[in-house]
Each structure stands twice: as C-alpha cells, then as structure tokens.
Amino acid sequence: MNNDGQEAGISGGGAVRVNGGSASIINNTFACNRSAYVGTGSPGLGGGAIFSTSTSTITNNIFYDNRAGSGWSVYTGTTLSYCDAYNPGQSNTQANHYYSPGSVSGNMYYSDPSFLNAGYWNDNGTPNDWSDDTWVSGDYHLQSDSPCIGAGTNTGAPADDIEGNPRPINGTCEIGAYEYAGQ
Numbered sequence: 319m320n321n322d323g324q325e326a327g328i329s330g331g332g333a334v335r336v337n338g339g340s341a342s343i344i345n346n347t348f349a350c351n352r353s354a355y356v357g358t359g360s361p362g363l364g365g366g367a368i369f370s371t372s373t374s375t376i377t378n379n380i381f382y383d384n385r386a387g388s389g390w391s392v393y394t395g396t397t398l399s400y401c402d403a404y405n406p407g408q409s410n411t412q413a414n415h416y417y418s419p420g421s422v423s424g425n426m427y428y429s430d431p432s433f434l435n436a437g438y439w440n441d442n443g444t445p446n447d448w449s450d451d452t453w454v455s456g457d458y459h460l461q462s463d464s465p466c467i468g469a470g471t472n473t474g475a476p477a478d479d480i481e482g483n484p485r486p487i488n489g490t491c492e493i494g495a496y497e498y499a500g501q
C-alpha cells in the first residue's frame with residue numbers, strides 16, 4: 319500500500335500505530351507522513367510513519383520524508399530489514415529514522431528512492447505552522463535509476479504488487495509498493 323500525506327496526534331504513528339500484538343508490514347511506501355506539530359515547539363513525538371509498542375516485522379518498505387520529534391520513520395520495538403529511509407535535506411542517520419528499533423539488518427540507508435513524482439506538503443509560507451498546510455499528491459512508481467530496484471528480499475514478500483503486477487519481476491523484489499516493470 320501507499321501511505322502518504324497523513325498526520326497523527328502528537329503521540330505519533332503518522333500512518334500506522336501498533337498497540338500490543340504484532341504486525342507484519344511488508345512492501346509499502348510511506349511518504350510524507352508526520353506526527354502532528356506541537357504549538358511552536360517541535361514535531362510530535364514518535365514515529366512519523368509507524369509507531370509500535372510491540373515487536374513488529376517491517377520489511378521491504380520505503381520511508382520518504384516522514385517527520386516526527388523522534389523516529390522520523392519508525393518508533394521502537396521492531397525488526398527492520400530491507401528498508402530504505404530518506405528525508406530530503408535532512409541528516410539521514412539511522413538514529414534519526416529509527417528510534418530504539420530492535421533487530422536491524424539488510425537495510426539500504428538514506429538513498430533517494432527516485433520516485434516518478436514525490437508528493438509533498440505545501441506549507442503555505444508558514445513552515446512552523448502545520449495547521450494550514452495542504453497535501454499535494456504524487457506518483458510513487460520507481461524510475462529506472464532507483465536504488466530500490468532489486469534491493470528487497472523475496473522472503474515473506476506478497477506475490478503481487480500494489481497494482482497486481484507479479485512480484486518479483488527480474489528475480490528480486492523491489493523495496494516499496496511497486497515492482498519496476500519499465501516505463
């Protein structure tokens with residue numbers, strides 16, 4: 319699935335919040351989600367894209383320009399593998415993207431996924447006030463130069479992509495919601 323341009327309450331999980339239990343979150347594209355801005359302070363705590371209070375499995379996902387006070391992409395308690403996390407113009411460190419994750423392996427760090435057309439928030443000239451922002455949607459198909467092509471794992475991946483195209487194409491799964499079939 320695509321999760322883009324969503325906003326959560328100040329305690330986080332812009333797109334997905336897992337309280338108890340566990341979730342498997344595989345082959346998604348999370349773009350520009352955010353935990354809501356708190357007054358004139360900083361963005362809300364915890365997980366611009368995913369907030370989990372339990373152990374979840376997060377594989378083959380793109381996290382693009384998600385925002386939170388801690389854990390731009392994911393907040394705590396997870397097994398993270400074969401994901402790409404990238405925030406344009408920001409300091410793309412593991413600590414910024416993943417706040418207190420569990421097992422972390424096989425991730426591809428901090429490469430622009432090269433979407434056909436990334437969505438974005440129009441800040442209406444007031445970057446410190448999110449309340450008047452409007453969402454401009456995008457197209458998250460990968461371009462031919464995307465580093466996410468062939469960078470995922472086939473293990474546990476769904477047999478088709480978000481559009482029903484077979485997965486994998488060319489032997490190995492892409493990271494994100496779309497297999498790349500050439501455009």
Ligand SMILES: [Ca+2]
Pocket residue numbers: 440441442443444445446447448449450451
């Ligand atoms: Ca604004």
Ligand SMILES: [Ca+2]
Pocket residue numbers: 467468486487488489490491492497498
């Ligand atoms: Ca492929």
